[in-house]
Amino acid sequence: MLGTALTTQTTGSFFGKKRADLKKRIWQHRWLYLFILPCVIWLLVFCYYPMYGATLAFKDYSYKLGILNSPWAGLKHFRAFIYSPDFWRVIKNTLVISGLKLLFSFPAPILLALLLNEVQAVRFKRVVQTFSYLPNFVSWVVVVSLMNVIFSPYGGVINDLRKNAGLETIFFMGSREYFYPMVILSDIWKNAGWGTIIYLSALTSVSPELYEAAAIDGAGRLKSTFYVTLPCIKGTIGIMFINAVGGLLNAGFDQILLLQQPDNQLISDILDTFVLKTGLSQGRFEYATAIGLFKSVLSLVLMTLANEVSKRTMEVSIF
Numbered sequence: 001m002l003g004t005a006l007t008t009q010t011t012g013s014f015f016g017k018k019r020a021d022l023k024k025r026i027w028q029h030r031w032l033y034l035f036i037l038p039c040v041i042w043l044l045v046f047c048y049y050p051m052y053g054a055t056l057a058f059k060d061y062s063y064k065l066g067i068l069n070s071p072w073a074g075l076k077h078f079r080a081f082i083y084s085p086d087f088w089r090v091i092k093n094t095l096v097i098s099g100l101k102l103l104f105s106f107p108a109p110i111l112l113a114l115l116l117n118e119v120q121a122v123r124f125k126r127v128v129q130t131f132s133y134l135p136n137f138v139s140w141v142v143v144v145s146l147m148n149v150i151f152s153p154y155g156g157v158i159n160d161l162r163k164n165a166g167l168e169t170i171f172f173m174g175s176r177e178y179f180y181p182m183v184i185l186s187d188i189w190k191n192a193g194w195g196t197i198i199y200l201s202a203l204t205s206v207s208p209e210l211y212e213a214a215a216i217d218g219a220g221r222l223k224s225t226f227y228v229t230l231p232c233i234k235g236t237i238g239i240m241f242i243n244a245v246g247g248l249l250n251a252g253f254d255q256i257l258l259l260q261q262p263d264n265q266l267i268s269d270i271l272d273t274f275v276l277k278t279g280l281s282q283g284r285f286e287y288a289t290a291i292g293l294f295k296s297v298l299s300l301v302l303m304t305l306a307n308e309v310s311k312r313t314m315e316v317s318i319f
Helices: 002-028 030-058 076-082 087-105 107-117 122-137 140-150 157-164 176-203 208-216 221-232 234-246 253-259 262-268 271-281 285-313
Strands: none
Touching: 002 030, 030 076, 030 285, 076 285, 087 107, 087 176, 087 262, 087 271, 107 122, 107 176, 107 221, 122 176, 140 176, 140 253, 176 221, 176 234, 176 253, 176 262, 208 221, 221 234, 234 285, 253 262, 253 271, 271 285
């Protein structure tokens, strides 16, 4: 009994000292914590506070009763979505678009970073890097508007060139067969430069001595890239890959919504656009919430799987 009491007292004094030390450290660095306070408030207000609305997915919503007082419906809306004729079409469209982006858009900034890393002219390198990441600051509304002007069949630059060459005009933005190329090319143009910044910063940590040793062993630039550069930045590639897989089901909501046309509707309707139309156009808020929650859970599963694959293949993970 005496030993138990002493142990309890010792444990209590230990944690009491820890709490006192924590409060002391927080007070010492109070100005640093003050800087992150707006971010914490934003996170609580816009990310955590709205989470109670996820309960809408399990209820039969009534305007009069509100979210909390509406009757529970269990998994009714999840079953309705899974057995609906739109389920496989929307899932397929989302996975196809995201898969194409992962296949073509994900390697693009890595390739651009490797090419810029080989450029010896510093001024030219800076100019190319600046012009490559500027599109990231342009909204998708502006990007799609520019695409409509450039690819328009009535006075667009591309179709004017085709006319001069004796070819027929093509409605690129409205044709189903050109939807995927438009999505991938615009995504690469807008986002590749910004991703390049991350990989270029990772390349600065590669020791020049490794390249010198590779050159002594007879390795050229291409072999140095495969056996020195890429292994040294595989940690960064792994983290970016995990994040990309975690956002696989997003498929670029703004971009897809703006590029949708009546002719490509069947292949461009993804989970996010389907949620928007179901919730706002049809007023089925609980059904739309269930679809959004379904997407979030599935994204978490995909991110966990990608994390395990990255941990085993690249020896890097985020948790």
